[in-house]
Amino acid sequence: xxxxxxxxxxxxxxxxxxxxxxxxxxxxxxxxxxxxxxxxxxxxxxxxxxxxxxxxxxxxxxxxxxxxxxxxxxxxxxxxxxxxxxxxxxxxxxxxxxxxxxxxxxxxxxxxxxxxxxxxxxxxxxxxxxxxxxxxxxxxxxxxxxxxxxxxxxxxxxxxxxxxxxxxxxxxxxxxxxxxxxxxxxxxxxxxxxxxxxxxxxxxxxxxxxxxxxxxxxxxxxxxxxxxxxxxxxxxxxxxxxxxxxxxxxxxxxxxxxxxxxxxxxxxxxxxxxxxxxxxxxxxxxx
Amino acid sequence: xxxxxxxxxxxxxxxxxxxxxxxxxxxxxxxxxxxxxxxxxxxxxxxxxxxxxxxxxxxxxxxxxxxxxxxxxxxxxxxxxxxxxxxxxxxxxxxxxxxxxxxxxxxxxxxxxxxxxxxxxxxxxxxxxxxxxxxxxxxxxxxxxxxxxxxxxxxxxxxxxxxxxxxxxxxxxxxxxxxxxxxxxxxxxxxxxxxxxxxxxxxxxxxxxxxxxxxxxxxxxxxxxxxxxxxxxxxxxxxxxxxxxxxx
Numbered sequence: 001x002x003x004x005x006x007x008x009x010x011x012x013x014x015x016x017x018x019x020x021x022x023x024x025x026x027x028x029x030x031x032x033x034x035x036x037x038x039x040x041x042x043x044x045x046x047x048x049x050x051x052x053x054x055x056x057x058x059x060x061x062x063x064x065x066x067x068x069x070x071x072x073x074x075x076x077x078x079x080x081x082x083x084x085x086x087x088x089x090x091x092x093x094x095x096x097x098x099x100x101x102x103x104x105x106x107x108x109x110x111x112x113x114x115x116x117x118x119x120x121x122x123x124x125x126x127x128x129x130x131x132x133x134x135x136x137x138x139x140x141x142x143x144x145x146x147x148x149x150x151x152x153x154x155x156x157x158x159x160x161x162x163x164x165x166x167x168x169x170x171x172x173x174x175x176x177x178x179x180x181x182x183x184x185x186x187x188x189x190x191x192x193x194x195x196x197x198x199x200x201x202x203x204x205x206x207x208x209x210x211x212x213x214x215x216x217x218x219x220x221x222x223x224x225x226x227x228x229x230x231x232x233x234x235x236x237x238x239x240x241x242x243x244x245x246x247x248x249x250x251x252x253x254x255x256x257x258x259x260x261x262x263x264x265x266x267x268x269x270x271x272x273x274x275x276x277x278x279x280x281x282x283x284x285x286x287x
Numbered sequence: 288x289x290x291x292x293x294x295x296x297x298x299x300x301x302x303x304x305x306x307x308x309x310x311x312x313x314x315x316x317x318x319x320x321x322x323x324x325x326x327x328x329x330x331x332x333x334x335x336x337x338x339x340x341x342x343x344x345x346x347x348x349x350x351x352x353x354x355x356x357x358x359x360x361x362x363x364x365x366x367x368x369x370x371x372x373x374x375x376x377x378x379x380x381x382x383x384x385x386x387x388x389x390x391x392x393x394x395x396x397x398x399x400x401x402x403x404x405x406x407x408x409x410x411x412x413x414x415x416x417x418x419x420x421x422x423x424x425x426x427x428x429x430x431x432x433x434x435x436x437x438x439x440x441x442x443x444x445x446x447x448x449x450x451x452x453x454x455x456x457x458x459x460x461x462x463x464x465x466x467x468x469x470x471x472x473x474x475x476x477x478x479x480x481x482x483x484x485x486x487x488x489x490x491x492x493x494x495x496x497x498x499x500x501x502x503x504x505x506x507x508x509x510x511x512x513x514x515x516x517x518x519x520x521x522x523x524x525x526x527x528x529x530x531x532x533x534x535x
Contacts, residue, residue, distance in 0.1 A: 189345055190382035190441075194396035194448060195372035204395060208386045 060270045067263045077253055081244075081260045088243035089264070095161055095239065096229045100222050102165025107172025114177040125173060132170035138231050140167050145235050160232040168225055175221070179214035180206060212283055219276030223269055230265070240264055289356050289373065289451035289483050291319040291342060296351035298337050311337045313507040314351070319452070319500075322481040326494040328518075329504035330530060335487040336456050338504070342485065343367075343374045343454065355452070372400055375445030379457040381437040383429035383444070389416065390425040393444045401448070408447075415443040419473050435466025442473055453477065455486035491535060495519055503527045 070078040113125030132140065144163035148154045154162070183206055191201035233242035244261040248254050298312040312334040319325045327335045340346040342353055344360055344367055353360040360370055383392050393415055394408035403411070416422045419439040421432075429437055438458055445453060455474065459467045471493050478484060478497045488494060494501055494515060501518040503511045503526075511524045522528045 184380075184382075186378060186380055186382035187384065190376075190378060190384070191396075193343055193345065193371055193374075193376035194444070195368045195400045196396060197368065200399050204399060205384055209384075212386065 056270065056274065060267070060274075063263050063266045063270065067260070067267070070260070077251070077256060078260060081247060081253065081257050082264075084247045085240050085244045085257070085260055085264060088238055088240035089268075091157075091237060091242075092226070092229055092239040095157065095164065095232055095237065096222070096226045098161045099164035099168065099229070100218075100225050102161060103168035103172045103221065103225070104218060106165055106169025107176050110169060110173025111176025111180060114173060115180050129170045129173055132167060137167055137228060138234065141231050142234060157237060160235050160237050163235075164225065164229065164232065168221060168228075172218070172221060175214050175217045176210065179210040179217075182213055183209050215283060216276060216280045219272075219279055223272050223276065226268060226272065227265060290321045290354075291317075291452060291483070291485060292352075292354040293317045293338070293342070294352045294354075296338065296341060296353065297349045298334070298341060298346060299349045310507050312341070312348075315504075315507075315509045317502055317509065317512070319483055319485050322483055323499045324478045324482075324484045324497050325486070325500045325502060326498040327485070327487045327502045327504055328489070328491070328494060328530075329510075332506075333504045334507040335504050339454055339456050339485060339487050343371050343376060345376075368400075372448055373451045375448060375450035375453040377438070377441050377445055377453065377455045377458045379460050381429070381434070381441045381461070383437055383441055385429050387429075388425065389421065389427050389429065389432070389440050392429065392440060393447045396444070397447050411447060412443070415446050416440070418446075418476075419443045420469075433466060434462045435469045438462065438466075438470045439473055442470075442477075446477075452483035452485070455484065455488065457487050457489070459488065459490055489534070491519070491531075503530065505530070 067082070071082055110125045110128060113121045114129070116122050116125070141160075141163045144166055145159050148159040148162060187205055187209070188201050191205045192198075196204070229239060230241040233239050233245065236242075238246075241261055244257045248257050251257075294316050296312055296315045297310070300309040300311055301307070302309065315334075315338055317325070317338075327338065329335050337346055341348045342355070342360070344353075348361055351361070355370055355374065358370065359365060360367070383389075384395065387395060390409060390412050393412040394403075394405070397403040397408045397411060398405060413422060413425060416425055419442060421436055421439055421443070424432060424436065424440075429440065432440065442458075458474065459470050462470065467490065471490060474484075474486075474493070475497055496515075498515050501513060501515055502509055503518060503522075503524070505526050511518065511522060511527045513523075517523075518527065519531065522531060
């Protein structure tokens with residue numbers, strides 16, 4: 001049980017490593033190494049963590065109340081803005097859900113490739129991960145989008161989903177790799193000693209345990225994806241942000257519109273992070 | 288049942304930097320006859336576990352030969368899975384599958400490797416769990432059991448493959464003292480039934496009572512081999528004597 005916690009902790013650190021900020025390396029080196037988890041990912045509230053839970057509550061209730069108040073007491077222009085922007089929600093969710101599935105598929109293969117003993121497969125996974133990690137998400141997204149358009153004549157939703165999947169697949173791959181490596185070596189040894197093949201060992205022993213440790217991390221990625229999906233508004237896709245910007249160009253109500261857009265994203269993200277938190281709790285309970 | 292013959296076995300490890308070679312096992316030869324119980328003793332780091340783990344090739348020997356019922360394990364053409372199916376292994380840290388129930392732990396390999404039906408496998412599983420005294424824990428998760436209980440499940444899991452021989456790698460070293468006996472009792476039962484057993488243990492009482500032959504290893508070499516009476520009563524080597532004086 002304790003071990004489980006540690007593994008999940010490590011995984012969480014892995015998934016946010018790319019967002020970790022290190023302050024004054026000399027001072028850090030002098031102390032025991034400490035990870036500053038400065039993540040823009042969700043702060044997942046768990047039961048028992050009163051402080052986090054109440055700050056989650058405060059933000060959530062605050063956001064909902066503010067949005068409702070604006071719509072009810074100042075229907076001009078907020079009602080209209082909300083109605084326009086929320087029409088982008090189906091696109092946002094469609095892109096997010098499809099892209100996370102794509103990313104999990106790509107990530108599973110990348111993660112397997114990273115732990116593979118086959119040198120070339122290993123190399124390919126490594127290069128892919130390094131490449132993606134080193135280029136800003138927006139740049140990748142636009143590049144892949146236009147590349148798909150030019151060479152495969154693919155446009156719109158499909159191209160955006162594939163581009164996001166490729167971008168997030170690399171991070172997912174690192175999560176899967178960490179998940180597989182977090183399973184103690186004794187597990188595969190025990191299965192091998194029982195006469196199971198490598199494939200059987202992987203399917204019946206390693207994979208079920210990996211799924212359990214990586215699920216919360218995948219939940220976190222999902223939330224990051226929801227937010228980063230706003231980047232596809234650059235690609236002529238009518239998501240929440242795009243709808244808002246179109247509205248601005250018609251009415252010049254920039255501040256009002258962006259406030260509503262921000263509140264919509266915030267509410268979605270907070271709800272999702274609570275769901276991930278609950279998922280994590282259930283996984284813990286089932287030991 | 289089976290006969291294990293180890294001849295002139297060597298195992299070298301290279302350090303991570305690749306600069307130093309450690310000779311974990313040096314020219315070890317050892318025979319476990321059909322139905323015999325052979326116990327390997329010795330100080331930690333003496334290569335006991337490496338030698339044991341070479342038998343089902345969890346460690347790749349550098350040179351030498353291992354034969355199980357005449358089949359050469361180190362031959363690349365040998366189907367290792369066949370060997371492993373017939374040689375049960377019990378680990379120091381149990382290595383039960385935490386995501387499966389106790390019964391599923393026992394039945395997984397018979398079902399997937401031997402292709403046994405679920406019902407048949409579960410009957411066999413319950414029978415084995417009864418033998419190790421844990422039938423009432425069949426639906427528990429490994430994490431809900433004590434160390435001693437987990438190790439007994441691990442033994443049942445190995446027995447479910449109906450092995451011809453069993454390897455035990457320090458099966459009681461990770462256990463609290465009050466749980467050691469329950470595991471040793473199960474092992475003693477197996478020994479009495481005529482199971483071929485090769486084990487590494489620090490339980491000298493068990494070694495004395497159950498072993499047909501005791502092998503003393505130190506820094507990768509087999510120093511002395513003999514019956515329990517010879518080793519405990521009148522060790523020939525000075526190193527054996529000083530080791531036994533230390534621990535007894």
